[in-house]
Every structure is written in structure tokens, then in C-alpha cells.
Amino acid sequence: MRLLISDLTHRYDDLTVLDGIDLVLNEGEVLAVIGPSGCGKSTLLGIAGGIVAPSAGRVAVDGPLPDGCLNPITYVFQDFALLPWRSVEENVALVLAHHPLPAADRRARVEEGLRRMGLWEFRQALPKQLSGGMRQRVGIARALAVRPAILLLDEPLSALDAQTRELLMDDFLDLWRRERTTALYVTHNLDEALRLADRVVVLSRRPGRVREIVTIEEPRDRRLDPAAQAHLAEVRARLWHLMKAEAQMADREIARA
Amino acid sequence: MPDPTNAPTNAPAAANIQGNPQPVRFRGGGFNPRRHPWAALAAFALLVALWEGASRVGLASPLFLPPPSAVGRALAGMIADGSLWLNLKASLLRIGVGWSLGTLGGLTVGLLMGVASVARAVGVPLVSAFFPIPKIALLPLFILWFGIGEASKFATIGFGVFFPTVIATYSAIDSVPRNLIRMAQSFGLPWGAILRNILLPGALPGILAGFRITASIALILVVAAEMIGAEYGIGAFVLMAGNLMQTDTLLAGVLVMSALGLTIGALLSLLERRLLVWR
Numbered sequence: 001m002r003l004l005i006s007d008l009t010h011r012y013d014d015l016t017v018l019d020g021i022d023l024v025l026n027e028g029e030v031l032a033v034i035g036p037s038g039c040g041k042s043t044l045l046g047i048a049g050g051i052v053a054p055s056a057g058r059v060a061v062d063g064p065l066p067d068g069c070l071n072p073i074t075y076v077f078q079d080f081a082l083l084p085w086r087s088v089e090e091n092v093a094l095v096l097a098h099h100p101l102p103a104a105d106r107r108a109r110v111e112e113g114l115r116r117m118g119l120w121e122f123r124q125a126l127p128k129q130l131s132g133g134m135r136q137r138v139g140i141a142r143a144l145a146v147r148p149a150i151l152l153l154d155e156p157l158s159a160l161d162a163q164t165r166e167l168l169m170d171d172f173l174d175l176w177r178r179e180r181t182t183a184l185y186v187t188h189n190l191d192e193a194l195r196l197a198d199r200v201v202v203l204s205r206r207p208g209r210v211r212e213i214v215t216i217e218e219p220r221d222r223r224l225d226p227a228a229q230a231h232l233a234e235v236r237a238r239l240w241h242l243m244k245a246e247a248q249m250a251d252r253e254i255a256r257a
Numbered sequence: 258m259p260d261p262t263n264a265p266t267n268a269p270a271a272a273n274i275q276g277n278p279q280p281v282r283f284r285g286g287g288f289n290p291r292r293h294p295w296a297a298l299a300a301f302a303l304l305v306a307l308w309e310g311a312s313r314v315g316l317a318s319p320l321f322l323p324p325p326s327a328v329g330r331a332l333a334g335m336i337a338d339g340s341l342w343l344n345l346k347a348s349l350l351r352i353g354v355g356w357s358l359g360t361l362g363g364l365t366v367g368l369l370m371g372v373a374s375v376a377r378a379v380g381v382p383l384v385s386a387f388f389p390i391p392k393i394a395l396l397p398l399f400i401l402w403f404g405i406g407e408a409s410k411f412a413t414i415g416f417g418v419f420f421p422t423v424i425a426t427y428s429a430i431d432s433v434p435r436n437l438i439r440m441a442q443s444f445g446l447p448w449g450a451i452l453r454n455i456l457l458p459g460a461l462p463g464i465l466a467g468f469r470i471t472a473s474i475a476l477i478l479v480v481a482a483e484m485i486g487a488e489y490g491i492g493a494f495v496l497m498a499g500n501l502m503q504t505d506t507l508l509a510g511v512l513v514m515s516a517l518g519l520t521i522g523a524l525l526s527l528l529e530r531r532l533l534v535w536r
Contacts, residue, residue, distance in 0.1 A: 051439050071444055081440035085458045085535040094454060095444040126535050146444065 001063040001072060001149035001182060002027050003048060008057030010043055017043050019207035027063060028180040032193035035203030036250035041186040042154055048184060049073050049152045065149055070099050074148035078155040080135040082127040089123035092142045113141035133164035151183040157192060169195055173220055190239050194232055195223055202242045205250040212242055323505040332509040347489040348479050355414025356475040363422025371430025384423055392417035393481045410482040417478045418471040425467025433459030465529050472521045
């Protein structure tokens with residue numbers, strides 16, 4: 001399934017945060033969106049996911065749904081968005097409860113998601129009993145339980161420490177290797193974008209506009225190979241060059257505000 | 258000659274210390290409250306002993322401040338002649354019915370104000386206008402409306418409990434993190450499922466905190482209402498003891514009220530521990 005974003009503009013009262021965004025997220029592609037603070041990355045994701053109404057423009061999907069898909073466009077949240085009063089298992093089961101599924105199918109989806117993320121042993125635990133990385137894995141297991149066509153990831157690793165980030169990036173790579181899930185991945189971290197994305201969209205400071213779209217040629221599986229490092233360093237330098245001045249100006253604007 | 262790169266890294270550190278090293282002074286004490294359960298009991302026992310001693314040596318008049326032993330005897334007498342249960346039963350019934358009515362109404366209206374903008378637009382000014390009225394001042398009006406019997410007391414307590422419950426409920430719903438609601442919406446959960454699975458459990462801590470406040474209000478109002486017009490009840494009992502200058506019986510009644518307040522508080526704590534184990 002493809003995600004088509006055309007001429008998207010969004011304003012909060014008089015403040016324009018996104019201006020004329022055109023993007024196509026192709027099937028099986030991981031598209032990272034980077035940009036300075038306040039450029040509208042999360043708003044873009046909210047609009048793509050249908051939980052923020054755009055001021056103008058259009059978001060559409062195109063193509064067949066995968067087998068067993070219950071929620072074509074599915075979020076993974078920066079702050080995990082787990083219900084603290086529900087166990088790990090109940091958090092995952094929550095998003096299936098309103099679908100007319102046989103009980104066995106529902107249980108199987110919960111178990112599959114939790115086993116895939118290595119959480120089956122912790123299914124009875126409450127979120128407060130888990131580390132940050134495990135909580136985000138619950139968020140991913142919950143997303144996988146509905147077998148999404150498109151995953152929207154809103155800075156999913158930004159609340160985690162460096163080691164946990166590495167481990168979860170491996171989990172994402174494994175997921176995309178097996179599922180080929182289409183994903184729109186918002187981050188402020190260049191290294192995450194370089195490691196995970198097929199293409200990187202650089203947004204300007206507010207109002208966010210597409211400054212450039214950079215394609216990363218190296219296959220994801222080989223990006224840690226020494227041979228790929230030189231080229232990735234060049235891409236990183238280019239991305240940083242595109243972002244640096246915008247980030248500095250955005251920083252000053254925030255300080256002035 | 259030993260290879261310097263293989264030398265142990267920690268051992269020379271102590272050996273290299275020269276001069277007169279001073280230990281780093283600990284500066285991190287205090288500002289860290291600790292539990293001292295015996296201190297409270299000891300302070301309480303000391304207070305009772307001082308009070309008893311002051312009465313016995315004649316520093317306090319037994320007519321105006323009877324000693325704890327006399328209060329204890331009066332309490333034992335109330336238990337023995339059945340007057341404690343008779344009065345306590347009447348007060349508990351009034352608190353139970355009045356609090357339940359006020360809470361039920363308050364939860365319903367608070368929930369509506371929490372989820373519906375129109376209900377909030379209508380409700381907030383009304384609640385703001387009615388909430389500050391001292392509810393006991395309305396008892397004469399309720400007596401005119403509902404008579405001198407139980408209904409006017411239920412109404413006074415219910416009215417007093419209603420507004421704080423409304424405020425606690427809609428504030429608790431406001432405090433449920435919006436990201437949880439957005440999460441549920443992003444997975445397509447219907448409105449009723451969001452209410453049941455997210456809003457109500459998320460608001461529960463605030464609602465239970467409100468119960469703690471409304472239980473105290475109900476206790477105050479039942480005593481006040483019973484003092485104005487009741488045959489039985491702890492408030493009526495205390496008032497009658499005061500009129501008869503039976504200060505030991507009066508203080509025994511006050512002791513019962515205090516125990517009632519503590520019991521209600523303990524029950525609410527138990528409820529919180531059971532229902533909010535996830536916090």
C-alpha cells in the first residue's frame with residue numbers, strides 16, 4: 001500500500017507549521033523525515049495517521065491491504081502510549097477488542113506480536129515494571145497485532161538510551177527484512193535515518209517545506225559494513241549541511257518566542 | 258624491566274598519594290523524611306497522660322475538661338446501654354444515603370462535563386455559582402421542601418457531596434493523558450471503548466481523591482444537620498450531652514466521630530490500594 005501526501009498545509013491559528021508538502025511513500029519503503037525542532041514533523045505524521053485534520057491538502061492511500069490487516073495506518077508513539085493500568089498482554093489485546101475476530105485469532109495475534117518482540121514472558125507485567133526499551137517493544141507488538149499496511153513511527157527511539165536505541169534499531173531492521181512493512185519514520189536523529197531509511201526527507205524550519213529528498217543507495221543490511229561507511233559519512237555530511245543552518249535559525253526562533 | 262603498559266592500573270593510585278589527605282566531608286544528610294511510627298504513638302500517649310495528670314492534680318476542671326479515663330468510662334457506658342449503636346446507626350444511614358446520592362449525581366454530571374463541551378459550557382458556571390454556598394445554610398430550605406425527617410438530611414449531605422464530586426470527576430477526566438486517547442483513536446477504537454478502557458480508569462485516581470474530600474464533607478454535614486433537627490445521631494447525641502453539661506459523654510461522642518472519620522479514610526485507602534495497584 002502506498003501513502004500519497006499532496007499539497008499539504010497546516011496552520012495552528014495564525015501559525016503555519018506545514019506548507020505545501022508533497023510526498024509519496026512507496027510500498028515496502030521506509031521514508032525518514034528529519035528537520036529542526038518545530039518544523040511540523042509530528043504534525044505531518046498526525047495528519048498522515050488521520051488524528052490531525054489538515055488545514056489544506058490531501059492524504060490518500062492506494063493499493064491492496066495485506067492479509068489480516070485490521071488498521072491500515074498504524075502508529076508507534078514516541079512516549080509508548082501504553083495504558084499503565086493494563087498488563088502488557090491487555091495493552092496489545094486492547095486494539096483488537098473492537099474487531100469481530102474469533103477469540104482464538106485474537107489470542108494468536110497477541111501472542112505472535114509479543115513473542116516476536118521477546119515479551120511473551122512479561123505478558124502479565126504492568127508497564128511500570130518494564131524498562132523504556134521493553135515498553136517501546138510493547139508499543140511495536142501492539143502495532144504488529146493489527147497487521148498494518150503502513151507504520152507511522154513518531155520518534156520511537158528518542159525517549160531511550162543509546163544502547164536500547166541500537167537494540168531497537170536491530171529489531172526494526174529485522175521487522176522490515178521479514179515483513180517489508182511500509183513505514184514513515186519521523187526522527188531528529190541523522191544516524192537513525194541513515195541506518196533505517198531508504199530515503200530521507202529533509203524539512204525546512206517552520207513552516208515545514210520539503211527542502212530535499214536524499215536516497216540512501218546502500219542496502220539496509222550492509223550499512224554497518226566498513227565498505228559502506230565512507231559513502232554513508234558523505235550522505236550524513238550532506239544531510240547535516242542541509243539541516244544545520246535551519247536548526248540554528250529554528251533554535252533562535254524558539255529562544256525569541 | 259617490567260612492561261609499563263601491563264602494570265595494574267588501580268594499585269599505584271593509593272601509593273601515589275602524598276602529603277596529608279583529608280577525607281571528603283559528607284554533606285548530603287537531612288531533607289529526607291523517614292518513618293517513625295513509634296513517635297506518633299508515644300506523642301499520643303504522652304498527651305493523654307498529661308491530660309489525665311492535669312485533671313487528677315486539679316489543673317483542669319473535670320466539669321469542663323473531664324479526664325480521658327472519664328471519657329473512656331462514658332464511652333463504655335454508651336456501648337453497654339446501646340446508645341452508641343443507636344446514634345451511630347442513624348448517622349451512618351444518613352451518610353450512606355446522602356453520600357451515595359450526591360456521588361451518583363456528581364459522577365454522572367462530572368462525566369458529562371468531562372466528555373461533552375456543551376455540558377461543560379453549561380455546567381462550569383453553574384457549579385462555580387453553587388459550590389461556594391455553605392450547604393448547611395440550605396438545611397432550613399430543605400426542611401421546608403422535604404420536611405423535618407430524613408429526606409432533608411439526605412438532601413443536605415447529597416447537595417454538599419454533589420459539587421465536589423462533579424469538580425473532581427471532570428478534572429480527573431481532563432487529567433487523563435491525551436496521547437492515550439489519540440492512541441486509541443489511531444487504532445480505531447469506538448467512543449464507548451475509549452470511555453470504558455481509557456477515560457474511566459485514567460480518571461479513577463482523581464475520582465477517588467474526590468471521594469476522600471466528599472467523605473469528610475458528609476461527616477461534617479451529618480453532624481451539623483443532626484444538631485439542627487434530629488432525635489438520634491452522633492450530632493444530636495453530642496448536642497444533648499452539651500446541653501446537659503455531660504462533658505465526658507460529649508467528648509466520647511467526639512471520639513466516635515473521630516473514629517468514624519479515621520475508619521472511612523482507612524477504607525478509602527484500602528480501595529485505592531486495590532484499584533490503583535498500577536500506580
